[in-house]
Amino acid sequence: MAVPKNAKRGLGKGLDSIIPAKVVTTAKKPEAVTPPVDGQVVKLNITKIEPNRSQPRKTFDEDTLIELADSIKQFGIINPLIVTDKKDHYEIVGGERRWRAAKKAGLKEVPVIIKDLTEQEIAEIGLIDNIQREDINPIEEALAYKKLIDDFGYTQDVVADKVSKSRVTITNSLRLLKLCDHVRQMVIEGKISTGHARALISIENEEEQITLAQKVFDEKLSVRETEKLVKNLGKTSKPKKTVANKASLDAVYSSLSEKCKQAIGTKVEIISKGDGTGKIEIEFYSNDDLEKITDRLCKG
Structure with a gap:
């Protein structure tokens, strides 16, 4: 990912543990007679690269993509994309957001590391790369954790270690998947925060959950007010005898x-x-x- 001078962290512990940190920079292009060595940094024509259609991330914020594109125009792409050779094209394993921003910036070529990976490694690296992006929405992040657990049999502790986050963070994130689809979408669209969403998880009735989520959005309730609203919802008075x-x-x-x-x-x-x-x-x-x-x- 390309970053300005005040750049934050890179790919993180999880991705580094799968892909060797040491790479050899070469001026040769993949089109050269001598094929690039696995792990080398090379440049590829951006039109020869395609995203991984099976990756969990589906939404990319347009404003942040424009910001990243402006940064790429000034500083270039600092961290190469990770791709795998699919014979007729190269498929992105990690770095789709950088690829999209590079296209907006008008780049013809982008730096990549071509890796020979198994399908499991491709899926795992893609998931971890997406999780470690700062602009990923909470629901996509939770779905990525769940996929790591379901597809690879990881425990929450292992997932926490791979993405350099606490076990509590993983647990709280996964709890968001208890929300109904409508309320999940409200979280994705930023209509309610993760704090509001966690307060609504205890409401099992889908219609009540949606109604309260809409009330939170319409009345701009705080998380504290939402928690109080949910707590009072559970209080039912005994019917009085006539x-x-x-x-x-x-x-x-x-x-x-x-x-x-x-x-x-x-x-x-x-x-x-x-x-x-x-x-x-x-x-x-x-x-x-x-x-x-x-x-x-x-x-x-």
């Missing part, structure tokens, strides 16, 4: 009490707790009463 319902239940209990009284021969009271539970109280006035009651209950 006078009509209470009177109806009382009539039922009174009728049952009377039936029990006639069957047993003494006062019976049914006491409800209001939630479908309660107790039955049976009065007796002597040991003989008790014996008669228990005898009737035991005999059904």
Whole structure:
């Protein structure tokens, strides 16, 4: 990636661990009789290079591409693209954003490192290269982590080590994939931040999640306000009994009490707790009463 004088970090630990850092610069072009040695930095005609269609990154911010193109016009491409030879063309393994910006800058040739890689290495390098770009959106980043885990069997710890980030960062990023598609798109478009999105993850109902996300966007709520909104959403008050319902239940209990009284021969009271539970109280006035009651209950 081409960078100005105040440039930030390069490809990072992850990509360097896959591609040897030591390269040999050569003035020869790939079209020369002597083919370039694997790992050499050479220049290729930009029209002979094509992006990798299977890479997870699908969106490129136009403004940042223009900024990078301006930088390339002044300083050139500092970090060569990584490509692999596909016989009829060269496919980008890492550096598609630089390639796009170079085209905008009007470059005819770009520096590349031609690597002989397996399909797994191509996929892994492409993913890590995209993850380490500063302008990648949070959803694409999360999808890239998931692909590393699903396709290569990596644990979150291994992924964290390869991209030089903490395990917590990886975990929090993957949690964004619990969002429904509509809310994910709002994150991609920058309508809500990752902080807002994390607050909405706990809402399992898709319609409620979308409604609250739209409310956050429309009312420009802060992350703190969003968290409070989600917390209050989970509070549901118990339905109050109406006078009509209470009177109806009382009539039922009174009728049952009377039936029990006639069957047993003494006062019976049914006491409800209001939630479908309660107790039955049976009065007796002597040991003989008790014996008669228990005898009737035991005999059904």
